[in-house]
Each structure stands twice: as C-alpha cells, then as structure tokens.
Amino acid sequence: MKEKDLHNELNKLAPELGKLPKEEGFRVPEGYFDQFSDQLMERMHQDSDTDIYVENTSEKIVQLRPSRWRYAAAIAILVLGALWGVNQYIGNPAIPLNQDPLAMLSASDIDQYISSNIDDFEDELLINEQDVSSNPFDGIDFNNEAIDSYIDENILDDLDENSLNEFL
Amino acid sequence: MNTSTQSMKERELIALLQSGKNQDLAFRELLNQFQEKLYWHIRRMVIHHEDANDVLQNTFIKVFRNIKHFKGDSKLYTWLYRIATNETITYINKQKRKMATGIDQEDGSIAAQLKADSYFDGDEAQIKLKAAIDTLPEKQKLVFNMRYYDDMTYLDISEVLETSVGGLKASYHHAVKKIEHFIKTH
Structure with a gap:
C-alpha cells in the first residue's frame, strides 16, 4: 500500500492522529550508526560462538570458529611432537631399537624417580614389586636402647601434649 | 532500483552470508542496509537508546547464527524484523520480570x-x-x-x-x- 493510501486510511480512522507529524523526538548518540558495525563486530569477536577473526580491518574479516582452530592446532602439535619423538628415537644410535630403554637407567636414577613420584604408584604395585626374598630388617639390632633412641629422635617431637599423655 | 534488481541483490547477499565466503563483507552490508530500520523498530518498543542498542546487537548476533537456516520463504527484511521483534519481546519480558521482583525499578509514566x-x-x-x-x-x-x-x-x-x-x-x-x-x- 502506498503512503497516500496509508494516510487516507489513517485520516478516515483517526483524524486527530492523522494531523500529528510522524517525527518521534528520539535521538541517538553522535555517530552511533557509523560505529555500530564495529561495536558489534568487537562483541562478536569476544564471543566464541560468533567469533569473527579480524585479519585486516580495512579489507576483510575472516569468520572463524577459533575453538575449532585451537583443537586443530593442538592436534597438529601433538602429531608433530609424536613424529619428532619417533624420529629422535629412530635416529639415536645410543638406544638400539631392540633394547629396553629402562635398562639404560641406573638403579639410583630409578630410586630417585620413585621417591619423587611415590604418590603416583598404587600400593598394590609397590607391594607386588617389593623384593620379599630377603628380610629388610636383617642387620638391624632391635634392642630396647635402640628403640628408645629412635623414639626420642623421631617421634616425641611430633607428638602434642594430649597424644603424649595417651602414649604414656 | 526495481523490485527484481532488489530481490536479485538480496539473493546475492543471502548467498554470500550463507556460503561463508566473504561472509564478513556480506554481514557488514547487511548491517548497513538494515541496522537503522531495525534500531527504530526496537527503540519504539523499548524506548531507551541503551536498551535498543543491546537488543539490536542481540538481534544481529542471532541473525549471524541463524542465517544458514534462512530458506527464503519470506523476504529477508521481514525475517530480520521477526528476529528483532522476538528479541525485543524477550527483552521486555525480562525487564518486566526484573521489575516484578524488585531487581530493577523504573519509576514514573x-x-x-x-x-x-x-x-x-x-x-x-x-x-x-x-x-x-x-x-x-x-x-x-x-x-x-x-x-x-x-x-x-x-x-x-x-x-x-x-x-x-x-x-x-x-x-x-x-x-x-x-x-x-x-x-x-x-
């Protein structure tokens, strides 16, 4: 419907309203519409669902979903890392392929590793791996004097007054 | 500009928006064409500029997310108006709920x-x-x-x-x- 028809329709229905100008009196901040697209793009850039990667603001904005790119980059890094590791392994003549790499470690290295990472080991694994063929207390003299001395040096200082009373 | 040219341009714009190729430029074109119309449509309902700005942004974000689903069953501008209208009503209802619970109080006529x-x-x-x-x-x-x-x-x-x-x-x-x-x- 043309504007004239609309005006006629309005005049017939509501002559008082038809006399009023259509200007509304609303204003917007200066430059609002000029800046709106940049303002919106900025917000969309911050929102991962609508992220728009600004490659060159004057020319081009490439729409990406960076979360996907991050996943892709992470996978690429992992693959490259794995390839590098295999490459290193194959290319290193100091470690023959048919030799167990653990065999290259000294006992003290292994002890140190286990001490540092003791929490990572399951109790069951530690028990199963324990050498039970020999008595670990062999050679230790468990006389009363030795026990008293051990308690004095290692336990008494750690006890609070209540525990000490209970203990005594 | 005649109607057939307009609809052809509209189709081109939609195709660009949906293809992902130069989608950024197409989206800016969409903003240029419709931001003012939609702004005033929203502003008349929410009255205040800050509210209209929020709703307009939400509207275009929704448009961006859903343009791939636009099948051309309606005119692009009526589809945009529909989204803007829905966003506006959602916003007004939220404001009403806030006022009912006393979170926001807007005094006076x-x-x-x-x-x-x-x-x-x-x-x-x-x-x-x-x-x-x-x-x-x-x-x-x-x-x-x-x-x-x-x-x-x-x-x-x-x-x-x-x-x-x-x-x-x-x-x-x-x-x-x-x-x-x-x-x-x-």
Whole structure:
C-alpha cells in the first residue's frame, strides 16, 4: 500500500492522529550508526560462538570458529611432537631399537624417580614389586636402647601434649 | 532500483552470508542496509537508546547464527524484523520480570521517562502520542508501529508476526481508535 493510501486510511480512522507529524523526538548518540558495525563486530569477536577473526580491518574479516582452530592446532602439535619423538628415537644410535630403554637407567636414577613420584604408584604395585626374598630388617639390632633412641629422635617431637599423655 | 534488481541483490547477499565466503563483507552490508530500520523498530518498543542498542546487537548476533537456516520463504527484511521483534519481546519480558521482583525499578509514566531521557527531545504532542501507544497491548503496539511508522503492508506485517492479515487489520484499527481516543481525552 502506498503512503497516500496509508494516510487516507489513517485520516478516515483517526483524524486527530492523522494531523500529528510522524517525527518521534528520539535521538541517538553522535555517530552511533557509523560505529555500530564495529561495536558489534568487537562483541562478536569476544564471543566464541560468533567469533569473527579480524585479519585486516580495512579489507576483510575472516569468520572463524577459533575453538575449532585451537583443537586443530593442538592436534597438529601433538602429531608433530609424536613424529619428532619417533624420529629422535629412530635416529639415536645410543638406544638400539631392540633394547629396553629402562635398562639404560641406573638403579639410583630409578630410586630417585620413585621417591619423587611415590604418590603416583598404587600400593598394590609397590607391594607386588617389593623384593620379599630377603628380610629388610636383617642387620638391624632391635634392642630396647635402640628403640628408645629412635623414639626420642623421631617421634616425641611430633607428638602434642594430649597424644603424649595417651602414649604414656 | 526495481523490485527484481532488489530481490536479485538480496539473493546475492543471502548467498554470500550463507556460503561463508566473504561472509564478513556480506554481514557488514547487511548491517548497513538494515541496522537503522531495525534500531527504530526496537527503540519504539523499548524506548531507551541503551536498551535498543543491546537488543539490536542481540538481534544481529542471532541473525549471524541463524542465517544458514534462512530458506527464503519470506523476504529477508521481514525475517530480520521477526528476529528483532522476538528479541525485543524477550527483552521486555525480562525487564518486566526484573521489575516484578524488585531487581530493577523504573519509576514514573512513559512521559516522565521520556522527559528524563537524554536521547529524547520531542515536544508535548510527541510525548502524548508515545503515552497513547504505551496504553496498547504489546501486539497492537507492534502492529501500530510497523504500519504507522514503517509504512509496512499488512502482508509483510503478517510475515513478521506470523498472523493472518485479517487479524492484523482488526488489531491496527483497534489500536488507532484507542490512540485517537487517548489524544482527544488527554
């Protein structure tokens, strides 16, 4: 419907309203519409669902979903890392392929590793791996004097007054 | 520019938006073409500029997310109006809930709010018309605004609101009569 028809329709229905100008009196901040697209793009850039990667603001904005790119980059890094590791392994003549790499470690290295990472080991694994063929207390003299001395040096200082009373 | 050229340009714009190729440029073009129209459509409903700005941003974000689903069953602009209208109604309902729970309190009549608004410099006649529109139910308000201010056809309004043309005509007539009565009696 043309504007004239609309005006006629309005005049017939509501002559008082038809006399009023259509200007509304609303204003917007200066430059609002000029800046709106940049303002919106900025917000969309911050929102991962609508992220728009600004490659060159004057020319081009490439729409990406960076979360996907991050996943892709992470996978690429992992693959490259794995390839590098295999490459290193194959290319290193100091470690023959048919030799167990653990065999290259000294006992003290292994002890140190286990001490540092003791929490990572399951109790069951530690028990199963324990050498039970020999008595670990062999050679230790468990006389009363030795026990008293051990308690004095290692336990008494750690006890609070209540525990000490209970203990005594 | 004739209608066929317009629709061809519209089709090209939609194709670019949906293809992902140069989508950024197409989206800026979409903003340039429709931001002002949609802004005023929203502003008439929410009144304050800051609210209109929020809703307009939400509208275009929704458009961006959903443009791939636009099948061209309706005109692009009525589809955009529909999203803007839905966003506006959602926003107004949220505001109403906040006011009902006392989180947000907006004191005074629409006239008082407009007079206090730094982005409104209308005269008494304009304030009276806004006050008259404010007495209408939401749907009548929307129909009146789209017909009176945007000169939209009933067919286009029916696409936006997904209602029958007959029902819209009745809504508009009721709205106009109520506004006329308000103007005469205030």
